[in-house]
Amino acid sequence: MKTLKTYAILYLVFLYAPIFLLPLFAFNTSTIIAFPLTGFTTEWFTALLDITEMHNALFNSFKIAVTSAVLATIFGIFGAMASTRYHFPGQKGIMGFIMLPLVLPEIIVAVSLLVVILKLGMSTGSWSVIAGHTLICTPFAIAILNSAFAALDPSLEEAAYDLGETRASTFRRVTLPLVMPGIVSALLISFTISMDEFIIAFFLTGADPTLPVYLFSMLRFPKLLPAVMALGTILVVLSILLITIAEIFRRRGAKRAGLKDTGGFL
């Protein structure tokens, strides 16, 4: 186990190495991303404030991510409730199909949506990115919410109903509060996925780029690279923050339901 532990720690270093490099060069004075480091500066961060196109892209991404996260979570609630509570004909096939985007290469999702949109004579835009992101976020939302709903004892809902509540007020007074941590977690995860997603946005974004698409276009200009590092630092810190909050909510939910924590989202 000792050798394994050393290996595991080395592996973690390998996993995190690229991310640790980000702030190193984001605060480095040199425009060339290479060792040795030349000095400390925050100018690349302040430079970000002047790029208005980036601000538009950020706002666009935020709008898309919020909408996709809400839609994916709503679809996720329906899907997770159906698959954990009920047995219906064709359940495996239907759920398998809904979860398919988890393994399907994103470029396939992107081009197939693009083809249909163009064929229908519509033009791409934020809405089509939202449509695509909702599709790929829904399986993640379902995976998270499945465990939230599975942890919920069905007799709790029956008890509320037996004590005089209606189906709707049972959902509001019992089901919702108990799966709320799962819902928050699903929202945050979906938001993060949408915020970071590149391929689908690249194909479907139309005239208003999302932040990753804009960032991709920045990569062609070497002089912008330090600014990319700065922006990347912000995005990575934000992602880690959101994911940590999501994890805290998921654990709280598991604890509330009196479950032993099994760890991990998937």
Add this chain to the structure above:
Amino acid sequence: MTIKAKPERKPLISLQNIQKHYGEYHALRGINLEIGEGEFFSLLGPSGCGKTTLLRTIAGFEDIDSGSVMLAGKDMMGVPANKRPTNMVFQSYAIFPHLTVAENVAFGLRKSPMSKAEKAEAAEAALNMVGLSGYGTRAAHALSGGQRQRVALARALVLKPKVLLLDEPLSALDRKMREQMQVELIKLQREVGITFILVTHDQEEALVMSDRIAVMFEGEIAQCDDPEVLYRCPKTKRVADFIGVMNFLPATCRNEGGKKIVNIVGLGETEITEEQCPEGFPEGAATVGFRPETLTILYDTQTPTHREAPAMIEEVVYYGDMTYYDVKFDGVDTPVRLSMRNLFGRDVLEVGTRARISWSPGALVVFG
């Protein structure tokens, strides 16, 4: 034929020819039953016999194929569970984990016209009734199994239902706690005076607690009687086998000028009464059943009060207060079980000892 409530009790629940299928599976096969006001009634049977389905039918959680549920003279057809004057204690207790004990107990009072203070008072009174006064502010998930059980009871009783439905409420508790809760439930039922319907697979629990017990097999009621009648005079061999321990020995029956004579292998002939033949007097081959406690080992000084037969002790199981012996009557291959209290100064006999066994013809039950 409907099983009527006892004449001294006003019927409260009336179930008429209830049929229920789950797909191909016939879960309830024509249940006809009346349950009286203030009765402690048990539905007893092995798992899958339909007892929980029947309870949930009364609660309004199950749609039935046909038949009717009448509650206090009203047809419950189309009345959903949240509108019925019944409340349920769930097997898992279903204590809401996100609420405190008091919030759990007051959960069903939300729509009641009582003031906030009155609601809190009612909840506290209900908690007091189940021995949990002062627990109101505790978090629900911090409770022990027995405490959850009490909260579930308080939560249901605070709504003053006409019927309290209990779905295997004691099965999650350990043995000591279970025995304590049995006594408390009986006291509680006497105190509130409403009808309790208990679902259980534990025959001992049903015998201890109930005014009447319905034994169910495969979606049908096999027998519905007082605990004592049920124990002493089971109507079928299957019921006899399910309730407690019953020894069976082969026998032959014949009618001799109005006298019912049964000849039991190894024990000889005896006359029996009509009441001892719940399925009617079978002429020819039959089976006789008798409980372990109706047999007694005769120690040297004792003379038999009933009949006597020699036997060999095959197995001894010592329980502290009791000893169970498996004995073989001379000339009989099947061992029968008998129980003896371990009185002071009385030795526990060893395997292989020969003994004289006293048996009472009046305690026999004869099946066809």
Add this chain to the structure above:
Amino acid sequence: MMTTGEKLRRFFRTDQGVGLLLVSPTALYALLLLAVPLIAIVVISFLTQTGVRDFAPGLSLVNYKEALSDPLYRELMLRSLMVSGSVTVVTVLLAFPIAYFVSFGVKPEQKSLWIFLITIPFWTSYLIRVFLWKVILGYNGVLNSGLKLVGIIDEPLTFILYNVNAVIITLAHAYAPFAILPIFVALEKIDRSYLEASRDLGESRTMTFLRVTLPLAAPGVVAAVLIVFIPTIGDYVTPKLVGGPGGTMIANMIQTQFLRLNNAPLGATLAVLAMLIVAVIAIVFLIVGYRAAGGGKKGGRG
């Protein structure tokens, strides 16, 4: 007799009906935005482009002939398969010891922390992670400049730069959590008393691992292989950023056909072919894996 309407109403009050009703919004969404587009792309792969948005009438196999005969497409397809195959092998081999360590060598209360640490990088921007590898592996990149600085090398290493190797390293890094999680889950499911039983029956630690742990972890390994292999074949960003001309893959060509050459039918054909090949390989792998894991034996794991 019940009318059809009444029958339907009855059905939607049963468990099955309610379940179907509940899943329908999500299923409908997947149907409209996934099934329909996937069917559309298959249909379009049989068309030929004539104008910006116009297709010639009638279906033909022209695109398939071109895709299968042109050496460029063939090479791209083979390279994509080779890359995702290598990535899969590397990722799963590197991931198994980690999953094993977290499942068997970490205290139960620390397991979720480890899993969380392993998954965090996955949730950060994929684009930025790939770009960072470009920065790390580049000619004057972090690795080369760092190694030069400490005097290990004099000239920059070139074998990890703008080629297939760079693509494989980057993808192996990106898909690490995908491989670890299913294996970890499978290992967690193993009842520890099986291992004690094996030891009790006289097997060594190594043999217990080979005869008990590994066969029981097989479903997790199979899942890990598929979950890495299938998406990597369609990866676009990594070959684009770190692959150089010799490291491009089929997804880059699909993008070129759609967005640059405006030949959607050929792009669709390449996409369909890529999916088909992946599906066939995945199914063959599943069947072989099932057989090897002793599938079909009585009492086998369901």
